[in-house]
Amino acid sequence: MTFEEALAKAEQGDHLSLDASASLLAARGGNLRAMMKVADQKRAEQVGDTVTYVINRNINFTNVCIKRCHFCAFSDDLRSGSGYFLPLEEVVRRAKEARSMGATEVCIQAGLAPELNASKYLKMTETVKNAVPDLHLHAWSPEEIKHGAKQSRVSIRSFLTELKAAGLDSLPGTSAEILDDRLRRRLAVGRISTAQWIDVVQTAHELDLMTTATMMFGHLESAHDQARHLLTLRQVQKETGGFTEFVPLAFVHHQAPLFTSHEGVRPGPSTEERLAVYSASRLILGDVIPNLQVSWVKEGMSLAARILQAGANDLGGTLINESISTAAGSSHGQRQTPQALTQVAQGIGRPFQQRSTLYQPIADSSSSAWGADYGSFFDLRKDQRFAYHSTGRPSKSARVSMSQASPRR
């Protein structure tokens, strides 16, 4: 199918096949500019002009991980000497501090430390929720859900049910990368499979736990691989309606082992590819997943503004302690103030609105406490108070048992 035919179908709202979707994702030059215009119109029709954002804080409580995903520069081996593990009281302190800054969400994700199991994840969920009940608890990637369930020999459904009862509100749909097992094996040995990722998010949705949806692009994959990924997400959303938003995540290559020691890997996407992925995503997914989030961490504020004019409608969150992209070499900062996010919208003449994690409009909740230093990822790795070997392992007394452990399905 030609690009013109695919764009005409998208404009009419017709079903887009794999070939048509790939044709849009591969658009460059004049074709790209034409597609961005249509995507911007579709964004206005599907979700309006308002640029939304959430005030949140990331708490990546450990970088110790048993996996060695080739694209990941965040994790450390448990014997590396630069592993950290925040004790539960520090996680709670950070959540309370975020609330005092006006945050409405904490996002908790981390490495797969060997001692983490379902009980530990449940304990952290319950403790944070009890300490700050009005914070939306957005936590645990599908890979972490799989890890906790496997370590404790419980089913995904049982584990998610327990997490929800303990206070989990929603989950990040990370660890998706590209939903193609052939590529996943090259990106990360032993990574959660496509079927397992879909199983975790579908099960969460069935339990009324919403998730985000993501795609990492600009590494090994082709436009056809991207198209297959988007159509898979589309199918899941049509079945469950459980995705709050789609977040394309550009591969950050600088420190990623995938780029530094593997041949044939692209150094992240070009600017044109970034614009193409965002605008094509609006056309392929916008009728079923209306919220398309631009990641300022990956794109920077200036390109984020352009992407908001190419199909995106959301700027994500303040983050406060971004670690994953920073570790990989992203230079766009670890936090943004609410004012900085609203200025991006103002700069392109669009209204802005603070939102909840689930995209409900909420009144400005930011405090004046944003001038302080809330720590950097690199300092954290050197902070002996949180060194993995000395204080990181949760004590035996911190363990809780699952009340309804059931066999894995």
Ligand code: SF4
């Ligand atoms: S991506 Fe996640 S699972 Fe993979 S190495 Fe990094 S922290 Fe570990």
